[in-house]
Amino acid sequence: MPVSAEQQREIDDQRAQSQTTLRAVAPGMERHLYTAHPVLDHGFVRVVDYMGDDAAICQAARVSYGRGTKSVQNDEGLIRYLMRHWHSTPFEMCEAKFHVKLPVFVARQWIRHRTANVNEYSARYSILDREFYIPAPEHLAAQSTQNNQGRGEVLEGEEAARVLDMLRADAMRSYDHYEAMLSQDGQQGLARELARMNLPANIYTQWYWKVDLHNLLHFLRLRADPHAQYEIRAYADAMCQIVVDWVPAAFGAFRDYRMDAVSLSAQAVAVLQRRLRGETVAQEDSGMSAREWREFEEVWG
Amino acid sequence: MPVSAEQQREIDDQRAQSQTTLRAVAPGMERHLYTAHPVLDHGFVRVVDYMGDDAAICQAARVSYGRGTKSVQNDEGLIRYLMRHWHSTPFEMCEAKFHVKLPVFVARQWIRHRTANVNEYSARYSILDREFYIPAPEHLAAQSTQNNQGRGEVLEGEEAARVLDMLRADAMRSYDHYEAMLSQDGQQGLARELARMNLPANIYTQWYWKVDLHNLLHFLRLRADPHAQYEIRAYADAMCQIVVDWVPAAFGAFRDYRMDAVSLSAQAVAVLQRRLRGETVAQEDSGMSAREWREFEEVWG
Amino acid sequence: MPVSAEQQREIDDQRAQSQTTLRAVAPGMERHLYTAHPVLDHGFVRVVDYMGDDAAICQAARVSYGRGTKSVQNDEGLIRYLMRHWHSTPFEMCEAKFHVKLPVFVARQWIRHRTANVNEYSARYSILDREFYIPAPEHLAAQSTQNNQGRGEVLEGEEAARVLDMLRADAMRSYDHYEAMLSQDGQQGLARELARMNLPANIYTQWYWKVDLHNLLHFLRLRADPHAQYEIRAYADAMCQIVVDWVPAAFGAFRDYRMDAVSLSAQAVAVLQRRLRGETVAQEDSGMSAREWREFEEVWG
Amino acid sequence: MPVSAEQQREIDDQRAQSQTTLRAVAPGMERHLYTAHPVLDHGFVRVVDYMGDDAAICQAARVSYGRGTKSVQNDEGLIRYLMRHWHSTPFEMCEAKFHVKLPVFVARQWIRHRTANVNEYSARYSILDREFYIPAPEHLAAQSTQNNQGRGEVLEGEEAARVLDMLRADAMRSYDHYEAMLSQDGQQGLARELARMNLPANIYTQWYWKVDLHNLLHFLRLRADPHAQYEIRAYADAMCQIVVDWVPAAFGAFRDYRMDAVSLSAQAVAVLQRRLRGETVAQEDSGMSAREWREFEEVWG
Structure with a gap:
């Protein structure tokens, strides 16, 4: 059971209290706020705060005085351009804060991502619960x-x-x-x-984890990848579902130019160019190692 | 003139549009949002977004499910404890985003603070205005x-x-x-x-600068210091006036334990202990260099 | 047993092979290179590489063309000045790389220091040894x-x-x-x-850990502190013995201005100033909480 | 004139003094040590220190006790595997320190790479020379x-x-x-x-710049790129000539998998797959914007 009845009451309390703000509001993210999305048998991910939205990325890229939005279409084009050309700093202008409950061996992989802020439940100070993955x-x-x-x-x-x-x-x-x-x-x-x-x-721990959107996407790229260990991928997958609602244009660009993109080595580019000209190329003749060739054929047949 | 009439209109527009949010709201910071506080002859600092408040520091330190606030007094005690004992990570859980207009020579000092996110107006892409400090x-x-x-x-x-x-x-x-x-x-x-x-x-540039509260306070400690160059101190001073309204308890602790605090070397501790016992200590007998002794006497007479 | 016979042979092999270099060489650090200093029951710390020495700190602070050393005494004065006034960047110009064997619960505290480079033994790839603290x-x-x-x-x-x-x-x-x-x-x-x-x-893991001198000293300040958990303090203490031989002037300044220094809050400064004038000050009259007062009296009686 | 006679004498002095060390030595890098490689009209880049070599990357990846080298061929295979699969931490185990003389507008682009250590010549403390680009x-x-x-x-x-x-x-x-x-x-x-x-x-400044190999390669990827401004590219090109001599295997992998590699978006992958099956694909039918299509055709015709 990821969340106890009392914890659920605290969450419901927070979701019941809305206030007014002059800040940018992302309606898709407000719907997720505080809610614990279950992951694995006792874990969860929940958003506890966020800053910015798709428009904030453009606003920073343009160093604007006002909202900085020209039109939704125009903004999406800019975001795709920024992502394609590795202009990462505008994506750093959005920030999300998560409360995560996760097994210690997952936490040990996760913490390797250093550009983030973390407060972990202290087992020096408090007693851990009897919950194991x-x-x-x-x-x-x-x-x-x-x-x-x-x-x-x-x-x-x-x-x-x-x-x-x-x-x-x-x-x-x-x-x-x-x-x-x-x-x-x-x-x-x-x-x-x-x-x-x-x-x-496999005992569960908890932490608050705060990260900017650029580094969050980098985390998701590595951890939602099929080569990542299943247990951390389960968290990354749940977070992808949140991020797509928060910044749909940025997440779409991320999917097209990072997650579903393919990086071709100099050798692979040459092989494809030869193939497009009608040549048949064998591994021995490709400049690639056997292992590389296998990875290449998985995509290109 | 720090802000043109058109820019002021964009700012006023943004201040006129409030929305509802489930997030933590800091009323003291909402009052500053978007407003350009003039600095030097053409520069300004203005908050364009923020995340968290004093309670968010405690919430993270306690890894809470709900608001995490026990009482304002209790929270302030915790915040002072965290600051006194160099527990910096809970302060990283608040974030602020500024739009700053500043002379290039000030920007060159400022950028040395690496743990922050920056988007600067691009003079490769755009033409700079005729504004000089x-x-x-x-x-x-x-x-x-x-x-x-x-x-x-x-x-x-x-x-x-x-x-x-x-x-x-x-x-x-x-x-x-x-x-x-x-x-x-x-x-x-x-x-x-x-x-x-x-x-x-001395030409003016502009940037968006986003930073967590821990690193912001570190910046203020060094740049609002009397030894900092006046021109960057003017910005730091303006930002202190903003931060005190945003997170009054954290800023109070910062003032008492960092800004107005004094660090005593091992040698200085020994000298003060001897003085408290009634001894008279001279520089030659203090283990301090002449320069150190001068700095010491400025505080202790 | 921290190191097996075969591992010791590999270490001895490396210590037997010296080469010539044009780089700065720190004789005190060469003596430590590769040797495993035992910590706890099965752990160790050993230096596997380093860059720079005391003179390199001054060389960078002066942006020199040559060695940059004026005299040892002159250099030491500069290093003490830099440390006293929180000029941290010259200390970042030295770097050390360690191989550490340590229990997982110690590794979990250690990794919270983010400004460092780490390669840990992978338990996804390899099988851990039967060694527990x-x-x-x-x-x-x-x-x-x-x-x-x-x-x-x-x-x-x-x-x-x-x-x-x-x-x-x-x-x-x-x-x-x-x-x-x-x-x-x-x-x-x-x-x-x-x-x-x-x-x-309490199972042991291993990693390569590389860090610049400024961040290493920050680590040592927090982890060689009496309030740190004994098990990580044991590693920090062992590393202090290494660093003092590597950069004696920098470590001396660190000891005087950080480790053995005392930070006085604004309130504590006021109390001491009153005491020096002969007043007797009680806690109620000090502006300090009971807890702070207790900490204050531990130093000042 | 990038270096004065007196400065050249200091450089020659340093190159004349070799010492013995137990550390890893990279012969290709020793040849560059201290020498000022001219860049632009008055600038230069010169290596003032380094840590590690190709073998050090493998040693860290394997968390070895000894040299960690199996064979040069075996090491190169591992390095190429690490680069291809974005295992960046072993590359962080090498470090280089440069002394660079460069125009201020180049320095302003350069400093945006935050994961590095910098000491710049201080124009608060000293008087700048009359040298302009x-x-x-x-x-x-x-x-x-x-x-x-x-x-x-x-x-x-x-x-x-x-x-x-x-x-x-x-x-x-x-x-x-x-x-x-x-x-x-x-x-x-x-x-x-x-x-x-x-x-x-366009006045020249100078700094010491220290960076790990992973972040150095990232810098070179962005700044030796044809889209980078010529003036910073001139520095990046000069540094590429140094790095290839320092860590030839890592630099070769970097060239094949980063510099000369091509990243294909999800849409571009689909278009190429259709082309390989013999289809003719037009922009309107590609899912790409006109601008993207233009970039795509530059590589694939």
Whole structure:
């Protein structure tokens, strides 16, 4: 259960109180505000604040005095131009703040994105909840035989059952011992900053994460990618659904020029140019390694 | 004249249009929104957007589900604690976006603060206006005789007049030539990206500057300091007047623990402890250099 | 055992091969190069590369053509001046690269310092070793009764024994299950990126960490502080021993103006000034909260 | 003249003094150390220090104990894989420090790359030299008629002569007045921090600039690009010649996967796939704007 009844009440309270502002308002983002979008078994992503909208990108690019919007169509053209030509600074003029609940091993990948602001729930100061990520059967995958850094087939039958039993039992036992070590009932009670070291990496933590739109899109590009680990991709996918409602023009440009774009090496450009002239090109003759060639053929046949 | 009549109309338009939002609203900051606060002879600072308020700092520090505010007094205590103990990340959870018009030589100091987002008016793409900073007589100062990096007495009489004449004449002539080189009247017209090189560093430029509260306060600490060059200090001072209305508790803590605080070296601590015990300590006996001792005596007599 | 025999051989090999260079060389740092300084029960810190020395700080501050050194004494005076007046950019001109082996819960604190470069051992790609941090008896401390975020008395007798038994048994069982889930003996074998989630936060990881001297000193200031958690402080203390040999003048200035310095709030300055004039000041009359007053009296009696 | 006789002597002195080190040494970079490569009429770029080489990239990617090199071929394959798949952190493990002399308007573009360390010659503290960038006749170009942000044809005959006259005369007069305002001969002398505002943007400044290899390559990608302004491109080109000698494998991968690579939007991928199947595709049918189509046809005909 990602959110308790009391937490839901706090969220509903916030959604019930609207105020007036002179700032730019993004109606698509207001609809998401505070709502917890469930991710994995106990996690969530929710927007807790934002700054700017599509027009704010153009306003900054033009260093405008007023709204800076000429027309929606004109603005979209500018945004697509900026994205295509890697003019990243206008996208930095929008900002979003998220509250995320996520397993520690996902948090460890996430934090590698350094250009962001973070406040994490402190396990030195507070006691963590008994909530662990246990994969759904369809995400319990074997090691990939081709990719040292990925997963392959879904585990089957008894092996899957054994794994789930181990994950569940170890999580519960670790947490029982965490509580036993902390307890001040008839004993001194271990410091929280020490007791936490017994908890496995699938325990849930929480943080506030604030980031500008340029860096958010960079995060989504890497983490909503099929090569990203499924568990972080689940968060990135949920965030894509939010961002598309917040800044539809910027997200559309991002999809066309980044997510669904293809980067061709100098060698790949040459091969395609030869193919367009009717030549047949083989790997040996392409200047690409076997692995590169395989990746190339996945797109171009 | 910092803002033209047309620009003022655009500002008034934006101030006339309010909308509803579910986000945190800082009433003190809404009052400043869009308004251009004049700085120097043609410059200004104006807030074009913001995120968060004092409560947002506490909300992030507590990783809260709801508003996160317990009471105003309780929040202020937390904010002062965070500031005192250098817990900087909760202050990063507020963000402000400014539109600033400023002389190029001020912009060159300002940009050294790297943790911020910037979009500057492009002199490759557009033509700069004929606006130059000419110091007011009371800011026309001689080189300091003690500080290689500062100014001393105000210039007097004919010398002041000569300086102002040179600054004004050179600015006008440079701009005349800038226009002459750009002109496509009977000639090809020099590229804008080249012609701009003839313009002196007191010409005005503009930018959008977005920064989180922690880094903004760091900027203010260094640039509102009496050792900062007067021209950038004028901007920092104007921004202090805005920030105090935006996040009064955070600004109060910043004033007490940073701006008006004093940092004592290990040697200075030892000297003060000896003085408190009634000893008289001389520089030779203090472990401080002559220069340090002078700085020390300015505060402690 | 922090380093295996084979690893030690690789380290010895590197220390045996010297080459000539035209670059600045810091003899004190050459002595540390590659050597693993043990920290905690299985961890270490070792320098794998560095750039610059004390003279490089002055060279950059003076934007010199040559070495930029005037005299050692003159350079030290400049370095102390730069540190005292928060001129941080010249210190950024030195860089160090470390290889660190550390428990995951320490790595999670460490990574919060964002202005650094990191390559961590990948548990998606590789299998982690069976090495866990188990506190020495003298570091097995109870929760502090005064500080929600710290530790108090050392645990005694049976309670200490119970805690150590739980930590050791849970670590071993988690690792047994980690191996059992990964095994491809008669089963598919769980993906490494999933199996790792069962491992507790006291397992050791490794990374390469590269940072400039200004940000390294900031890290040391926060993490070698008595309020930092003991386990990360152990790393910071070891690094202080390295940095003092690398850039003795910069480290001396850092110690005097940061580590052993005291920051006085506006209120504290006023109280001290009154005391120096012979007044007796009580907390109620100081403008400080009870907590602040306590912190103040710790230094000033 | 980029470097005076005395400066050349300081450079020669440094190149004459070699020492031994245990660190990784890049022979190709040692050859460049300290030497000033001339750029534009009075500028230069010279390497003053560096850290790491191609092997250091692999060593960090593998979190190695020893040199981490398997074989040169194997290392090159890994470097190309890392570059192709945007694994940027291993490239951050190399660092270079440059001393650059450059016109102020170039410095203003350059400083927008924020992830770097900078110490600039201070015109508050010191007096700038009488050196200005005056374009060579072949770089004196008209405003582009197609691109608002670029240049077109070279200026001809009398117009070119008029422009050069204005640039030269204004530079000399500004500097004469700069000196006259600073003079303490029979007058107080204006503060240096004020007098500098009279100097145009083609005056030369200097700085130390330190950056990691990943961010250096990003800089080169944007600034060695044909769309970059010629004057900054001249610096980027000179730096490319240095980097290729420092880290030949990384630079080769950078050229193939970044500089000479082509990014295809989702729409462009679809068009190419249709063309490869033998279809003829027109702009109206491509999903691309007219401008995008023009850019597309420049590569693909």
